[in-house]
Amino acid sequence: MSASQKILPSRLVVIASLLAGNGLLNLYSATAIQDFGPFYKQAVFMGAGALLFLLFSRIVDYRLFSRIAWPLWGVGVALLAAVVISGVVAGGSRRWIPLGFTRFQPSELVKLFTLVLLAVLAAKRDRAYATLKDLILPAIAIGVPALLILIQPDLGTAGALVLCGLVVVGFSGFKRKLLVGVLLVGLLGGAVAWNYVLQPYQRTRVLTMLNPESNPKGSGYQVIQSKITIASGGISGRGYMSGQQTQGKFLPEQHTDFAFAVWAEEWGLTGSLITILLFAGLLYELTRYALVARESLGSFLCAGAAAYIAVPTCINLLMILGWFPTVGLALPFFTYGGSHTLTSAMFLGIAHNVYLRRNLF
Amino acid sequence: MLRIRVRALRLILFLPFVLITWRLVDLQVWHYSSLAERGENQRLRAIPLHPIRGDIFDRNGIPIVQNAPLFQLWATPEILRDPGEARIISHALGVSTATLPAIFRENHNRRIGKQTMLHDNVPYAAAASLLSRESHLKHAFIDTTFQRRYEDDTSLAHILGYIREASSEDRQANGDPYELGDRIGRSGIEQVLNSALFGEGGERLIRVDAAGYPIETAFERPARHGNAVTLSIDWKLQQTAWKLMQGKTGALIAIDPNNGEILASVSTPSMHLEDFRFRIDRSAWRALVQNPFHPLVNRVFQGQYPPGSTYKPLVAIAALAENAITPETSFTCNGGLRVGNRVFRCWNKHGHGSVNLYEAMKGSCDVYFYQLGLLLGVDTIARYASMFGFGDKTGVELPTENSGLVPTEEYTQTRLQQPWQKGDTASVAIGQGYNLVTPAQLARFYAGLALRRRPPQLHLVATPTTEASTQKIPLPDEEWDVLLQSLEAVVSEQGGTGGYSRIPGIRVAGKTGTAQVVSNQDLTIKFEDTEVKLRDHAWFAAWAPVDAPRIVVAAIVENGGHGGSAAAPLVRRVIQQYLEDGSL
Numbered sequence: 017m018s019a020s021q022k023i024l025p026s027r028l029v030v031i032a033s034l035l036a037g038n039g040l041l042n043l044y045s046a047t048a049i050q051d052f053g054p055f056y057k058q059a060v061f062m063g064a065g066a067l068l069f070l071l072f073s074r075i076v077d078y079r080l081f082s083r084i085a086w087p088l089w090g091v092g093v094a095l096l097a098a099v100v101i102s103g104v105v106a107g108g109s110r111r112w113i114p115l116g117f118t119r120f121q122p123s124e125l126v127k128l129f130t131l132v133l134l135a136v137l138a139a140k141r142d143r144a145y146a147t148l149k150d151l152i153l154p155a156i157a158i159g160v161p162a163l164l165i166l167i168q169p170d171l172g173t174a175g176a177l178v179l180c181g182l183v184v185v186g187f188s189g190f191k192r193k194l195l196v197g198v199l200l201v202g203l204l205g206g207a208v209a210w211n212y213v214l215q216p217y218q219r220t221r222v223l224t225m226l227n228p229e230s231n232p233k234g235s236g237y238q239v240i241q242s243k244i245t246i247a248s249g250g251i252s253g254r255g256y257m258s259g260q261q262t263q264g265k266f267l268p269e270q271h272t273d274f275a276f277a278v279w280a281e282e283w284g285l286t287g288s289l290i291t292i293l294l295f296a297g298l299l300y301e302l303t304r305y306a307l308v309a310r311e312s313l314g315s316f317l318c319a320g321a322a323a324y325i326a327v328p329t330c331i332n333l334l335m336i337l338g339w340f341p342t343v344g345l346a347l348p349f350f351t352y353g354g355s356h357t358l359t360s361a362m363f364l365g366i367a368h369n370v371y372l373r374r375n376l377f
Numbered sequence: 378m379l380r381i382r383v384r385a386l387r388l389i390l391f392l393p394f395v396l397i398t399w400r401l402v403d404l405q406v407w408h409y410s411s412l413a414e415r416g417e418n419q420r421l422r423a424i425p426l427h428p429i430r431g432d433i434f435d436r437n438g439i440p441i442v443q444n445a446p447l448f449q450l451w452a453t454p455e456i457l458r459d460p461g462e463a464r465i466i467s468h469a470l471g472v473s474t475a476t477l478p479a480i481f482r483e484n485h486n487r488r489i490g491k492q493t494m495l496h497d498n499v500p501y502a503a504a505a506s507l508l509s510r511e512s513h514l515k516h517a518f519i520d521t522t523f524q525r526r527y528e529d530d531t532s533l534a535h536i537l538g539y540i541r542e543a544s545s546e547d548r549q550a551n552g553d554p555y556e557l558g559d560r561i562g563r564s565g566i567e568q569v570l571n572s573a574l575f576g577e578g579g580e581r582l583i584r585v586d587a588a589g590y591p592i593e594t595a596f597e598r599p600a601r602h603g604n605a606v607t608l609s610i611d612w613k614l615q616q617t618a619w620k621l622m623q624g625k626t627g628a629l630i631a632i633d634p635n636n637g638e639i640l641a642s643v644s645t646p647s648m649h650l651e652d653f654r655f656r657i658d659r660s661a662w663r664a665l666v667q668n669p670f671h672p673l674v675n676r677v678f679q680g681q682y683p684p685g686s687t688y689k690p691l692v693a694i695a696a697l698a699e700n701a702i703t704p705e706t707s708f709t710c711n712g713g714l715r716v717g718n719r720v721f722r723c724w725n726k727h728g729h730g731s732v733n734l735y736e737a738m739k740g741s742c743d744v745y746f747y748q749l750g751l752l753l754g755v756d757t758i759a760r761y762a763s764m765f766g767f768g769d770k771t772g773v774e775l776p777t778e779n780s781g782l783v784p785t786e787e788y789t790q791t792r793l794q795q796p797w798q799k800g801d802t803a804s805v806a807i808g809q810g811y812n813l814v815t816p817a818q819l820a821r822f823y824a825g826l827a828l829r830r831r832p833p834q835l836h837l838v839a840t841p842t843t844e845a846s847t848q849k850i851p852l853p854d855e856e857w858d859v860l861l862q863s864l865e866a867v868v869s870e871q872g873g874t875g876g877y878s879r880i881p882g883i884r885v886a887g888k889t890g891t892a893q894v895v896s897n898q899d900l901t902i903k904f905e906d907t908e909v910k911l912r913d914h915a916w917f918a919a920w921a922p923v924d925a926p927r928i929v930v931a932a933i934v935e936n937g938g939h940g941g942s943a944a945a946p947l948v949r950r951v952i953q954q955y956l957e958d959g960s961l
Contacts, residue, residue, distance in 0.1 A: 183386070183389065183390075186385075186386075186389075187382055187386055188382075189382060243404060243408075243412060244412045244413075244415055244416040244419075245416070246401070246404050246405060247404040247405055247408050247409050247411075247412030247413055247416075248409075248412065248413045248416045249405055250405055250406075250409045250413065251405060251406060251409075260416070260420055260584070261416055261420070263586075263592075264420050264584070264585070264586040264587055264592065265586045265587040265588065266416070266419065266420065266586070266587040280401070280405065284405060285401055285402065285405040285406060288401050288405070289398065289401065292394060292397060292398060292401070295394070296391060296394050299387075299390050299391070300387070303383050303386055303387050303390070304383075306379075306383055306386070307379060307380065307383045315379065315383075319386055322386065322390060323390075326390045326393075330393035330394070330397065333393075333397045334393065334396065334397060334400070337397065337400040337401065337404065338400075339396065339400055
């Protein structure tokens with residue numbers, strides 16, 4: 017590393033800090049009408065996240081993961097099994113492990129472990145997948161935790177895990193035959209899942225997204241209020257702390273799933289687009305890291321980190337914009353919650369470690 | 378190779394961002410106005426602001442009708458699911474929480490959106506306690522409006538009229554003038570002048586949160602309060618007239634002959650306007666409707682009676698103006714007159730002897746006027762009757778008024794399907810038969826008599842621009858002199874029928890009348906023996922002072938017997954008070 021690089025913080029750090037700032041500022045407004053508890057906790061989580069970022073970017077060598085990927089994954093799966101057996105029930109599903117002052121959602125950590133394992137597997141192989149047999153290990157790596165999460169039940173997180181996994185696996189590349197086969201199996205699986213795996217309330221959510229006005233008081237309420245909230249921002253926004261949909265509590269889940277709607281109402285299209293650009297910038301940097309990584313494990317880890325951020329971001333935003341079914345997926349940097357905040361920080365730290373080590377060995 | 382894979386990765390990751398950006402623009406720019414308005418609507422709750430109804434004053438500025446605050450309780454059925462709020466509400470209403478659903482059902486037709494008016498007159502103390510806990514009420518609120526407060530809710534009840542809650546049809550009228558809970562005039566002056574008295578409703582928009590708790594007032598368009606109305610009524614005179622009419626069934630009206638302003642108007646029996654303040658209860662309403670004396674009817678303007686002898690001056694004017702007679706023309710009265718094959722009696726069965734106009738008027742000789750009638754014919758009498766407003770509404774500012782009946786030959790032929798008979802004309806000439814007049818019409822006629830011209834329209838609202846009619850009646854002054862002197866003689870001279878209306882120091886002219894209830898009355902039955910319902914109606918109409926008329930009074934006492942004894946004393950007292958009070 018040259019001296020100049022040391023003086024200026026890297027772009028990824030700047031962008032991530034700005035996003036964290038956005039998220040925290042927004043959380044303050046979203047919690048102003050009830051109590052600031054979540055805001056202060058989130059500030060602590062972000063502080064802890066910064067420390068984890070430093071730990072994983074500067075101290076832990078990412079190559080360590082190639083040795084401990086399977087054990088980590090095993091620990092994650094065990095935690096999930098523990099949750100399924102004896103976790104805390106909230107909102108109709110078992111997702112959390114109580115930790116005294118807060119509770120811990122292992123599915124986020126498991127996502128990280130699974131993506132790391134997939135990266136390690138892909139790096140070892142380091143060529144495009146050609147046959148179904150090649151996909152057995154990745155399928156197990158994704159399938160086992162995904163099923164355990166689905167049992168909780170948490171369709172959103174399970175789906176996000178599968179999508180993130182597919183991104184990392186896909187980053188290896190597929191031979192054409194296999195790709196067609198996988199797509200066919202995917203479609204078939206989707207049809208089966210719709211009929212036999214999805215709970216009736218989950219099907220209702222999908223149908224509600226297609227026509228939220230069919231049930232404006234019930235399942236459509238959240239989406240309608242979210243759309244009204246976002247639209248009310250207009251181009252310039254209502255002003256910070258002045259979102260009337262937000263401050264009147266019309267917007268549901270405003271410090272969690274629908275936090276970005278608060279941002280969109282108060283800062284308008286202008287603020288929304290700036291934040292979207294920051295997200296895009298963050299993903300651009302992560303993919304750039306994948307490109308400049310010294311070896312393939314680093315590339316796959318960075319692709320995994322990009323997927324880890326991009327998948328829930330896109331699903332959450334499309335959901336609150338009314339173009340995706342209502343699923344409880346956290347928006348990185350914006351949604352209140354320790355598990356995903358800390359896990360994101362770790363993953364970004366790992367990716368940044370890859371970047372910092374691109375010229376060293 | 379890696380570069381291509383990274384490009385593919387970027388493509389997959391960034392594609393959703395294109396969609397997201399597109400959708401943000403779609404919502405925040407293209408759908409901004411519709412969705413923002415939708416949001417605004419759900420965040421606002423409209424509360425109607427009721428205008429304060431205009432006060433009503435008498436001609437001297439004495440308040441007759443004013444307002445007192447009225448508290449209405451509104452709530453949505455959600456209070457039933459909120460035990461705390463249900464307790465506050467039921468406590469204020471003095472009922473148990475279990476009866477709240479029944480109260481909602483009972484008022485199911487008094488709703489604006491989800492809000493139901495649970496009580497239209499919350500007692501002051503309960504309203505105060507609810508208002509002090511307003512911030513705890515998310516599904517209920519107290520609406521402050523106004524109710525009428527009457528100085529006296531009965532003496533002028535027919536003229537004032539009552540106000541009632543606007544019906545849904547009223548509220549859906551052009552321009553949505555009323556909100557649920559607004560009260561509008563349903564009869565009398567309250568109805569006719571409703572738009573002035575009502576003013577214009579306002580609106581307050583309150584910003585509420587998703588749970589319905591009020592946050593702040595977002596917008597307020599204040600109500601424009603109603604205008605005060607000054608009536609031509611003289612409140613003290615009204616009270617005097619009211620007291621005089623107590624115990625009697627009938628009507629009394631006093632007007633200023635110069636401009637037609639009504640100074641007093643009494644119809645007995647009357648009703649209590651307070652009974653109409655809220656939903657009048659069934660039994661009270663039935664009692665009013667089934668009362669044989671019809672207290673809901675304003676006899677002054679709706680009561681139609683044969684005018685009896687009070688009509689004779691009109692027949693005299695017609696005869697003089699048509700040159701059928703001169704004041705000196707005499708007829709002999711032998712107590713009756715044969716017309717065709719029927720004998721028409723004079724009220725004085727001994728006869729008046731030979732009488733001219735002056736004597737006939739003073740003694741109210743029927744035979745003399747039978748003769749005039751036969752000379753004129755019924756259609757000529759009708760022509761003069763219309764000059765004085767008979768057969769027409771008086772133009773008063775009231776929603777219901779009857780126009781009486783001026784019979785003509787055509788009338789009997791077309792309406793009654795029978796030929797006109799000479800005897801009918803004789804009856805009409807003494808104010809009996811088919812003639813029907815309202816007390817107000819009679820007063821108006823006497824105003825015309827007093828001023829020797831066509832009478833003005835009648836008014837209840839004092840307006841400085843009310844112009845007196847200047848249209849003359851085609852009659853020479855000397856003849857007018859004789860006629861009016863004869864009417865003064867009715868009151869002032871020995872032998873006049875209206876002696877009971879004599880007032881020392883004030884020149885009064887007038888005419889008694891007796892409207893027959895049973896036309897073939899057997900005159901051998903003495904008055905006291907007659908069943909009350911069969912007794913004649915007693916009329917008296919008069920004005921004073923004779924040379925500079927300031928007041929005309931007409932009174933009818935139903936089944937009162939003779940006008941001279943039953944009605945004339947009432948008229949005298951009213952005239953006396955008005956003129957003596959006015960001279961102070």
